[in-house]
Amino acid sequence: MDNSLKNIFERIGLNTKNGLIYKNSKNNPINARIKYSLKHIDYDALYALDNNPLIIFKEYNNINDYTNNYKKLLNQIWNLNDIPILFICRPDQIEIYNANLFNEDESRLAIFDKLEDLKSFQIEDIVNGSFFINYKNEFDKSKKVQNYLLNNISETKNILTKNNLPNNIVYGLIGKLIFSKYLIDRKIINYTTDDFYNIIENKKNYLTFLG
Incomplete structure (x- = not known):
């Protein structure tokens, strides 16, 4: 399976016209404080709604890179305290986390082996709030x-x-x-x-x- 971020964006209905912001994008409307903090984080893209970042994306091209770095990323996003959802793209799987919960096992919302399984993580479901309703129990456990x-x-x-x-x-x-x-x-x-x-x-x- 090709778990590239490009394919994930296509599958969940995300593009630069509806809120996708790449790390090095010159057109980044996020507030200066969050933008400064993100300089210290190794990520690839964000999804923002009304200039508020809701999802952060990171792609690891090999398992060693993932194994050596993903825990640091989890801690950094949790410390940032501003982005509730983390997508990690690895060669064999897609991991989705509640980034407000400081516990790796409890914060993991889902692990997918196929792009088709992402049907419950569509951007329109984020926008209309149904995603957070479906995962209410998980986000209620969040510890800022x-x-x-x-x-x-x-x-x-x-x-x-x-x-x-x-x-x-x-x-x-x-x-x-x-x-x-x-x-x-x-x-x-x-x-x-x-x-x-x-x-x-x-x-x-x-x-x-x-x-």
């Missing part, structure tokens, strides 16, 4: 990034205060953690996420990192 972050902050605060740390130190540590991760995600400082996790697991390394 800000909610996930707030829960993590609350849990971290509870752990630290149990160790009798004063609140000003607790909030200072949490603030530095969040800001440090932001600098790493934006590639402002030259550390990987794995580097950061290794650092914060060791008190001495973390204090050295903070300078």
Whole structure:
């Protein structure tokens, strides 16, 4: 089966006249904040309705490329917090995800082996809302990034205060953690996420990192 994005676009009724936007398109009406964030994401195209991106598409030409990179893509789209649906096109299958849910297995809406199976993912069904009605239960489970972050902050605060740390130190540590991760995600400082996790697991390394 030829699972190229071109064939997928034809099958679901998507083209540049009704909302398809290729990554390098000069005519990109999406707002500047989202457009800037997308610069850091490896994708191929978007579908936008009224200038709001609803679907992001990525094609992997071989299985190794997919295996090595798709989890990073899932995390990036979830962190972006603005695009609810992700299409991943691989040589043997098409995967569709609820990009607002931070769990790979639960976020996967469907896996298709044939283009013909995409009949339930037509663009007209996105526009008229029937797609979201059909998948209401899946999207009701969505956990937006800000909610996930707030829960993590609350849990971290509870752990630290149990160790009798004063609140000003607790909030200072949490603030530095969040800001440090932001600098790493934006590639402002030259550390990987794995580097950061290794650092914060060791008190001495973390204090050295903070300078």
